[in-house]
Amino acid sequence: MRVMVFLPLIVPVLAAVGARPLAERLPPRMATWLLTLSSVVLAVASGAVLGLLALAGAMSLPVFASLGSLSARAMSRVDAAPLLLGVIAAAFLAAAALSVLRAAWLRISALISAHREARRLSGDGRLLVIVKDARADAYAVPGWPARIVVTSGMLDSLTAAESEVLLAHERAHTAARHYLFLAAARLSAAANPMLRPLAAAVSYSIERWADEQAVRVTGNRPLAARAIAKAALASAAAHSGPGTATHVLGAAGDKAEISRAGSVPRRVNALLGPPPPQRFVLLALAIGLVVVSSLAALHAADDLHAMIEFAQAVVLA
Amino acid sequence: MAQIRPAAASRGSRRAAGELEAAALGVLQAAGRPLTPAEVRQELGDDLAYTTVVTILSRLHAKGVLTRHRSGRAFSYAPVADEPGLAARRMRRVLDAEADREAVLARFVSGLGPEDEHVLRRMLANLPDQSS
Numbered sequence: 001m002r003v004m005v006f007l008p009l010i011v012p013v014l015a016a017v018g019a020r021p022l023a024e025r026l027p028p029r030m031a032t033w034l035l036t037l038s039s040v041v042l043a044v045a046s047g048a049v050l051g052l053l054a055l056a057g058a059m060s061l062p063v064f065a066s067l068g069s070l071s072a073r074a075m076s077r078v079d080a081a082p083l084l085l086g087v088i089a090a091a092f093l094a095a096a097a098l099s100v101l102r103a104a105w106l107r108i109s110a111l112i113s114a115h116r117e118a119r120r121l122s123g124d125g126r127l128l129v130i131v132k133d134a135r136a137d138a139y140a141v142p143g144w145p146a147r148i149v150v151t152s153g154m155l156d157s158l159t160a161a162e163s164e165v166l167l168a169h170e171r172a173h174t175a176a177r178h179y180l181f182l183a184a185a186r187l188s189a190a191a192n193p194m195l196r197p198l199a200a201a202v203s204y205s206i207e208r209w210a211d212e213q214a215v216r217v218t219g220n221r222p223l224a225a226r227a228i229a230k231a232a233l234a235s236a237a238a239h240s241g242p243g244t245a246t247h248v249l250g251a252a253g254d255k256a257e258i259s260r261a262g263s264v265p266r267r268v269n270a271l272l273g274p275p276p277p278q279r280f281v282l283l284a285l286a287i288g289l290v291v292v293s294s295l296a297a298l299h300a301a302d303d304l305h306a307m308i309e310f311a312q313a314v315v316l317a
Numbered sequence: 318m319a320q321i322r323p324a325a326a327s328r329g330s331r332r333a334a335g336e337l338e339a340a341a342l343g344v345l346q347a348a349g350r351p352l353t354p355a356e357v358r359q360e361l362g363d364d365l366a367y368t369t370v371v372t373i374l375s376r377l378h379a380k381g382v383l384t385r386h387r388s389g390r391a392f393s394y395a396p397v398a399d400e401p402g403l404a405a406r407r408m409r410r411v412l413d414a415e416a417d418r419e420a421v422l423a424r425f426v427s428g429l430g431p432e433d434e435h436v437l438r439r440m441l442a443n444l445p446d447q448s449s
């Protein structure tokens with residue numbers, strides 16, 4: 001039991017290390033589903049294991065043992081989980097629960113205010129809202145109906161074909177309800193901070209998903225790359241003011257430079273290459289790891305159950 | 318006392334200015350036609366100075382909330398016929414105040430790191446230009 005019970009607490013570390021490479025190697029839609037579901041399963045499994053350790057610790061206390069009509073001596077002799085470990089696990093579990101509640105509250109109130117404001121945007125239910133604003137910006141607002149807000153400054157800095165990429169990208173976000181994936185990944189990361197890299201990878205892979213969808217709509221990868229690069233530079237200029245464009249144009253960025261760069265240059269770089277191939281071996285490996293982790297949590301629960309039955313039998317005997 | 322009062326008074330009038338802007342905007346939206354400062358002053362009812370009303374209206378105009386046309390010797394003002402635009406601006410303000418806004422708004426492009434701009438410009442320079 002010893003090793004198995006800690007497995008769900010260790011697998012998130014592996015997932016955290018693997019999240020970004022997976023997000024860059026898998027097709028974005030597959031990566032989004034895999035990373036989101038993995039983070040939810042791993043968060044639940046690690047929470048379950050903490051709960052089991054806390055419960056087992058509590059059972060070794062006579063007062064709790066008598067509640068479950070167990071033999072405390074039998075429980076402590078089996079030494080399922082020392083009391084100290086149980087206390088630590090309970091503390092972590094309580095912290096995780098508070099963190100999830102707080103994150104859920106923030107997320108829900110942000111969604112409600114987004115929805116409320118989206119409803120106020122013109123009553124005729126149009127998806128696209130163009131705002132007169134010189135600063136370049138574009139975003140999708142989740143809600144019923146969802147809205148895509150684009151500033152005139154953004155449209156001014158793109159050609160008509162490039163604007164089409166932008167709109168196809170934002171439509172992909174609203175059509176596939178990408179905010180739900182992100183919300184699930186963020187809540188999981190709130191429960192288990194080791195899963196934060198997964199949430200970051202999900203946020204990257206939904207952008208890639210929308211980018212690839214925009215490519216499918218417009219049929220032109222370099223055009224999409226160009227639109228994203230120009231939009232990013234325009235909105236960076238809008239936020240930092242003039243005087244930042246002091247760099248001299250040089251040779252193309254090398255691989256190391258791209259991997260160090262932020263998400264926008266990596267998205268552009270991905271569009272400059274071929275569409276990502278399906279990688280079923282990698283996918284199977286990642287799924288296998290998550291399944292093993294959840295099985296370990298189930299096994300630990302089974303162990304505890306067996307132990308409780310044993311201790312109850314000792315009392316009866 | 319004599320030193321405190323002017324400060325308090327100016328703070329009060331600054332707050333009142335915001336309320337007056339909202340009231341003036343409300344008057345213009347209710348009117349359904351362009352109004353001159355004199356008409357707005359009459360609608361607002363208070364014993365406001367004419368210059369105060371002119372200041373409020375020109376400030377709203379500078380913010381892009383009102384349009385104005387010359388009518389006779391004065392300007393007449395009307396709300397910008399861009400209601401979705403106004404609402405969108407307001408929404409952005411509301412969402413910018415939310416702690417979790419980045420996760421809710423799916424932005425086309427996120428912020429750039431210090432090196433990103435440099436990398437992007439080089440990538441753009443190497444892309445074939447399709448805008449022509």
